[in-house]
Amino acid sequence: MQEKADGQNYAPQGRAEPVCGPGEFPVGVIGLDHGHIYGMCNGLSEAGADIALVWDPDPARVELFRKSFPSAKAAASKAHILEDASVKLIASAAIPADRCRIGIEAMDYGKDYFADKPPLVSREQLEQARSCVSCTGRKFNVYYSERLHVEAAVCAENLLAQGAIGKVAHVMGLGPHRLGAPSRPEWFWDRARYGGILVDIGCHQIEQILVYAGAETAKIISAGVANYHNKNHPDFEDFGCASLVCDNGVLGYFRVDWFTPDGLGAWGDGRVFIVGTDGYIEIRKYIDPASDREGDHLILVNREGEQHIKAAGTCGFPFFGNFIRDCLGRAQTAMTQEHVFTVMELAISAQEHALASGVGGFKG
C-alpha cells in the first residue's frame, strides 16, 4: 500500500536490510485507526522484525491489515498481545489521544513501544509517558515519518554531516496535507482526540528542525492556528505555523495545513529549506510540482554549484534497523528518548502558544 495521493494511506517501501534474524524481534500491533501503521510495519519488517500479532476493535481492519502482513496473526484481544512474552515491541496507530495509554500498558508489560505521531496529545500524557519510561526503562518511540521515512530527508542529514553547506543557521519546513474530508473518521475533527494541528502534524516539523539544526531543544517564539476553510467542523484547525529559536541559536519556522489542492499529484508538497553559512538545501519530499510526480528531490547549492539530487533508492531508511538494534541492545542510536519527549513538549507548547495568542483565522 503506497497511495501517493492519500497521506493517511501513504506507506513508503524500501529495500529489505534485516538487522536481526527471523523470530528475533516479534512485533505486536495494537490499533489500526491511522493508515500510518502500514508504513511503520513496512519499515520494521524490512529491517528484520516479524509482524507477529495484530489487534483492533474492528475485525475488518484486522483482515485488511493481514492482507499486507500475512505473517501477523489476529489476536483475540489486546491483552493477548500484551501478555505474549515473545513480543518485543508494540506498534500502534490508534486514535492519537489513545496512543499514550497503549504505550504505558506496553511498557508496564516490559515491552518497548513505537507509536504513530503524535504519540500523545497533552502535557498530562507527556508526564505519564516520561514517568513510565523512567520507571520501566522501556522505550517510547515515535514514527516521525516526514524525516525518518523520506530518503531525501535522510540524504539531507548525510550532507549536513559532511559539511556540504557549512554551519546550519535556519531550518524551515512546509507540511501541507490533503484533507480528503469524506474519508476522515469522527476523531479527525475533534481537537481533544487529534491534539490540535501543531501537535498532530506540527510535531514532524519540530522534530526535523531540531535534527537539522543539531539542537537539543528550542523555544517557541510565536505560533498560530486557524480554521480558515472548514467551518462545518468548528473544532478543526486547517492551518498552523510556528517560529522557534533552538538552544544553539539556529532559527526555525514551519507551516502546516490541510489545503493540498485536488490537482496535486501527491498528498502534499512537503518541503524543507536548510540555510547554512556555506550553502543551502531544499528538499521536495513527495513530488516536484509541475515537473516530476516522483518524490525524494534534493536541491543542493553551495560553492561548487547547483545540484539536483534524486535521492530515491540511494540511502534507504536507517532509522528502523537502528531502532531494532537499540531495542535489542538497550541503546539510543536511532533517536534518544529525550528527543522524542522534547519534540512533543515543544509541539504542545506551540499549540498552547497559538491558542493563547489567538493569532490566525480570517477577520471581518
Added chain:
Amino acid sequence: MQEKADGQNYAPQGRAEPVCGPGEFPVGVIGLDHGHIYGMCNGLSEAGADIALVWDPDPARVELFRKSFPSAKAAASKAHILEDASVKLIASAAIPADRCRIGIEAMDYGKDYFADKPPLVSREQLEQARSCVSCTGRKFNVYYSERLHVEAAVCAENLLAQGAIGKVAHVMGLGPHRLGAPSRPEWFWDRARYGGILVDIGCHQIEQILVYAGAETAKIISAGVANYHNKNHPDFEDFGCASLVCDNGVLGYFRVDWFTPDGLGAWGDGRVFIVGTDGYIEIRKYIDPASDREGDHLILVNREGEQHIKAAGTCGFPFFGNFIRDCLGRAQTAMTQEHVFTVMELAISAQEHALASGVGGFKG
C-alpha cells in the same frame, strides 16, 4: 546593465510602453550609491519618463550612469536639480539613511519622490516623511523591486485577482542575497546607515506579504536578526526573519539573509509561497536552481492541476506607468501613500522587535 550574479547591480529591463509623451515627465536623479538606481530608471524610462538630470558627489559614478542613460545631463549640484521647475520627480538611491532627507527636500521643492528601498531607516525619519507628505501633498514612493520589478511576481498578483487559488491564507517570502563583501562600501556594514536587515531587505518582504494577503496592515508577532557568519563586521546582520499577522487574519512569514552561495547562478534564490483555500502559488524569482538559469518561474497548483508558468515577457511591469500617471494625475493607483509608510513602519517594528528579543545568532 542586468547583472544576474550581483544583486546590487541587477537592473531588470522590460518592454517600452510609454504612458506619457516626450518631455512630459522629466526625472532628476540624486544619489547613485546603490546600483538599484539603474533598475528604477529603466522602469521609469520604459514607461515614458525622461531621465533628464543626474547628480552625485562622485563624478565618476555620474559618468558611468550617463553611459546607460545618455539623455541625463550631469547637474552642477543637487540644488540645480531641485530648483529646475521642469523636473517632476526626484529618484534616489543614495545611502539608505540619507534617502529620507533627499525626499523631504524634493517634496519641499514641490516634486514627487521615488526612493530605492529602504527609503528611510528610523521611526523619526518616518514621521518626518509622513509630515512632509501631509504638508506638501507630494508623493514619497519606493522601489519595492522584489515585487514591482519581477514579472512572475506581477503574474502572481494577476492570478490572485482571478481567484486562481481561492482566498489567501498564508504568504511567505524567502529573500536570500549574495554578499559580495569585497565590493561593498563602508555604509553597507553600518546598521545606522543601512537600517538593519529587516528594514533594508525585510521591507520588500513585508510589502509583498501585505499585497498578496490583500491586507492594509499587519502586526509583527515575532522577529529575529543575527550575525552568524560576518563577525569581522560586528554591526552587520547577515540574517533576519519575522512572523506577521495581517489585519484580515492572513498569516505571513519571511526570511532574509546574505548567504547566497558562490555556486548559485543568480544573486539570490528569491521565492514566494502563497497558500490559498483552493490552491497555492510558488514563485521562483531569479532562477530555478539546478534547472533553469532564467528567472520568472511561477508554479500554480489548484483543482485543475499543476502548472509551471514562465512569466518572463508576459505581463511586464505595470507599476512604472501607473506611478507616472499617478504623479501626473494626482492619483494613487500604482501604490497608495499609506501602503508605502505602513510597510516601513512594520519593517522598523520588526527590527525593533528582533533587537529587543535578542533572538538569533550561534550560541556556545
